[in-house]
Amino acid sequence: MKPSQRHLALLSRWGGLSLSAALLCACSSTPLPPTEGEPPASAVSAPSAASAAASASTAQVEAVTTAVITPQVLSTPGDADSYSARDDARALARDIAQAHELDEAWVWSALSAARYKSQAARLMMPAPRGTAKNWGVYRSRFIEPIRIRAGIAFWQQYQAELQRAQAQYGVPAEIIAGVIGVETIYGRYTGNFRVLDVLTTLSLDFPTGRSDRSPFFKKELGAFLKLCAEQQLAPDAVLGSYAGAIGWPQFMPSSIRRWGVDFDGDGQVNLQRSPVDAIGSVAHYLAEHGWRTGQPTFFDVTPPEDAAARAKLLAPDIVPSFSADEMRALGAILPDAAMQHTGPLALVLLENGEAAPTLIAGTQNFYAITRYNQSSYYALAVIELGQAVSQAPASSSSNP
Known part of the structure; x- marks a missing residue:
């Protein structure tokens, strides 16, 4: 699909549907550097910024995310951070145009407007060595009053859509709500980086000092431009x-194109402004990544005392690899419900700094959540936030 003349004209100026200045200010706090398995920066940094906007209603958030910013020029040819004079950027434009059947001049107009973002490159770096993981600290970022109140309001407003998604895809409503809450505090913090800038930066100037993921970001940049052309x-x-x-559920562009759902029936997948599309898309994504309808996400477990047996159970990490009988034979103690579970289990360890770790027996559904973000800490935060939101009394949604 090639862009229309109207769309080509848009590239000559800056503007369009975006976040209002008010939300940009709320999102301006510096994101924490990612540690292994951390969710997106918009979620990690949100609690510190959320205090200033705790009284914002869901309706106010939706109004903010559909505001229009006055067009303004943010980069000009010759800027040090511009990609307009880069031969590798021009070559990438040719590759993207060919791979996605896009007009090369249009793709080049987009890439030549991109600017290098040093903060995106910096945030790609892993946490310093020796940084201790701590489930208790991690949990406190997400299972906290501001996020729970926002979640209860979201649950009340979209309960019918959450239940419809559960019926259609088999993913419990509380898990869907937990994902959206952990990712963006129910649409409040969807990010203030221009996607064009960060994807171009990470495609052509991926930071040294860690494994090179530039091929992944080149693929996402191509998917992003294809998405822009389509929509x-x-x-x-x-x-x-x-x-x-991007958006309420923080989907990468390729995931929007592949797993995004027009759940509100307006003829377009819009994860930036439609919480209903976000609900359907999260459920669809998890269903397609191994969710088993009716299964729990984890069981309590007492690990074996024998170090060798414990190491054997921990070796596959979060991948369910043992039957309940096999875990018991190695010395793990499981509740009766787990012993009746027919699927494989994983002994999942979450560190608590210098304190004793938290261990659970994760099911296929726990693993499915980690396909959204490859972290056991993330998955358990999603589960616990969803439980807190779905089980809270309606009166809990009011502001203090």
Whole structure:
């Protein structure tokens, strides 16, 4: 699909649907550097910024995310951070145009408007060596009053849509709500980086000092431009996380194109402004990544005392690899419900700094959540936030 003349004209200026200045200010606090398995920066940094916006209602958030910013020029040819004079950027434009059947001049117009973002490159770096993981600290970022209140309001407003998604895809409503809450505090913090900038930066200037993921980001940049062409979006106007994740559920562009769902029936998948599309898309994603309807996510477990047996159970990490009988034969103690579970289990360890670790027996559904973000800490936060939101009394949604 090639862009229309109207769409080509949009590339000559900056503007389009985006976040309002008010939300940009709320999102301006510096994101924490990612540690292994951390969720997107928009979620990690949100608690510190959320205090200033705790009283914002869901309706106010939706109004903010559909505001229009006055067009303004943010980069000009010759800027040090511009990609307009880069031969590798021009070559990438040719590759993307060919791979996605896009007009090369249009792709080059987009890439030549991109600017290098040093913060995106910096946030790609792993946490310093010796940084201790701590489930208790991690949990406190997400299972906290501001996020729970926002979740209860979201649950009340969209309960019918959450239940419809559960019926259609088999993913419990509380898990869907937990994902959206952990990712963006129910649409409040969807990121203030221009997606065009960060994906171009991470495609052509991926930081040294860690494994090179530039091929992944080149693929996502191509998917992003294809998405913009399909949905008639100005590439320079779409905002997201430091890694290029977009909207309420923080989907990467390729995931929007592959797993996004028009759940509100308006004829378009819009994860930036439609919480209903976000609900359907999260459920669809998890269903397609191994969710088993009716199964629990984990069981309590007492690990074996024998070090060798414990190491054997921990070796596959979060991948379910043992039957309940096999875990018991190695010395693990499981509740009766787990012994009746027919699927494989994983002994999952979450560190607590210098304190004793937390261990659970994760099921296939626990593993499915980690396909969204490859972290056991993330998965357990999603589960516990969803439980807190779905089980809280309605009166808990009011502001203090």
